[in-house]
Amino acid sequence: MRRNLLLALPLIIVSAGVGAAESSTELAQSVLPDVTKWRRDFHEHPELSNRETRTAKIVADELKKLGYSVQTGIAHTGVTGVLKGGKPGRKLAIRADMDALPVTEQVDLPFASKVKAQYAGREVGVMHACGHDSHTAMLLGLAEIFAKMKKDLPGEIMLVFQPAEEGAPPGEEGGASLMVKDGVFKDFKPDAVFGMHVVSSLNVGTVGVRPGGAMASSDAFHITVHGKQTHGAVPWAGIDPIVTASEIITAAQTIVSRQLDISKNPAVLTFGTFHGGTRFNIVPDTVELTGTIRTFDEGMRKQIMDSLRRTAEHVAAANGATIDAQIPSSESTNPVNYNDPASTARVRESLEKAVGKDKVIESPRWTASEDFPYFALGGKVPTVYFFVGATPTGQDAAAAPSNHSPKFFLDEGALPVGVSAMLQASLDFLSGT
Known part of the structure; x- marks a missing residue:
């Protein structure tokens, strides 16, 4: 255990009639x-x-x-x-x-x-x-x-x-x-x-x-990617939500770095969880993604949310998949x-x-x-x-x-x-x- 450090702080008289000798x-x-x-x-x-x-x-x-x-x-x-x-x-x-x-x-x-x-x-x-x-x-x-x-x-x-x-x-x-x-x-x-x-x-x-x-505002988001289940040996027989979700995450990295004017205010878009599949040789039906958005400006907050939804929808469509998106979700929203x-x-x-x-x-x-x-x-x-x-x-x-x-x-x-x-x-x- 590290030893506590007690500081020798200056003695400043507080107001409110506390007493002349009490700081x-x-x-x-x-x-x-x-x-x-x-x-x-x-x-x-x-x-x-x-x-x-x-x-x-x-x-x-x-x-x-x-x-x-x-x-x-x-x-x-x-x-x-x-x-x-x-x-x-x-x-x-x-x-x-x-x-x-x-x-x-x-x-x-x-x-x-x-x-x-x-x-x-x-x-x-x-x-x-x-x-x-x-x-x-x-x-x-x-x-x-x-x-x-x-x-x-x-x-x-x-x-x-x-x-x-x-x-x-x-x-x-x-x-x-x-x-x-x-x-x-x-x-x-x-x-x-x-x-x-x-x-x-x-x-x-x-x-x-x-x-x-x-401190920044925070908004949680939840995206479910819907594909089509198939055996891992024949991926062409299904629609792979794991690959689709991975592409959504990769594409979303440019939202802050290429679409926002971060010279005005910082912003963060982070994916925190990726859940999908139950076995090594089965392409699952769905993948669930969650993450957080952090901003200091309401306009930038809306821009990230709109861009994330658009990116997820278009990437999913390009793969033949669909999404359900809660952006923001009800889990955590702070001003x-x-x-x-x-x-x-x-x-x-x-x-x-x-x-x-x-x-x-x-x-x-x-x-x-x-x-x-x-x-x-x-x-x-x-x-x-x-x-x-x-x-x-x-x-x-x-x-x-x-x-x-x-x-x-x-x-x-x-x-x-x-x-x-x-x-x-x-x-x-x-x-x-």
Whole structure:
């Protein structure tokens, strides 16, 4: 196990009448034992999307003990806690995601996950390979701090503990979109929503934020190629969907590289699965392809979808095959994770106060996606989402195992950084500074 790196962060006085001797750093350190305990517990007991019952119960119990008004069962296992401060101010929602991934952990930790579960009809290992355990723990730490300063706290806080950020299981709804559909903001109208995510691409102590499109939209697609079954010895007697599907994949590679103006915005078209056939000497009737489309521009998004459908149809026709295409499919669709520019500029100032100006960078656009943008309610509520470094100082973050890897490692020095950064940003926003 690698040793944790605890940072000596600058002592910056937070606003909102917290107390002249108390900084966001000191307050973060005061709850660090609890945050670390929660994080390790959640890490050792991960739960898949829409199955976060144990995590949700712990969260709800802790919030109730702290005096929050708690709602449970939102989007299956989601939890919210509302705290009204003793002074006038704005309303802010802060979101953390709770779900883990169907990944078997390969990190040597005393609290490594040994959990197994059923996923897509098979037994899988379960791991917090994306750091959601830390997000949940840090938000609980913030809940503790806000509760202690309640009489001096301006405005109101809603803490949103979200299930199924990684996507609901096949055939189910879940995640941020379902929380919104279930009325998460029905009785609490936030003036802004903040979120953060730990990332292996940054070292501990570094925080990244970007105005505008920070993370790409994502759309899953599903293409079924219909051929005609025949014996492998006489392929001319049938229509080969394997060859046809292979040609569709090859032809689709030019959609981004030759049909899109990628000098304006990056875009990605990736095939993730190819399923067809049951035996080496039988040409099957069908092949199923799935994949993902990532864009930052609505026009480019539509262009990729139209081009992919046209390419698949024409390649199939040239081979005598047909297709059924769901482009996009209903499995996973997330909007661009858009940071309101004016709010982001103010949050960046808060982050610089919390962790040091030289430790805050402008994040590059990331073609990963998030369902956090659903909390913006179609652009009606400004949102800001920033990144917290998770790779130990001194290690090459670019070479570190990425989020979603079975070797993903979170240095716990990230915990006080995340708590301090979000605390400063939240208090500055609530008090209008």
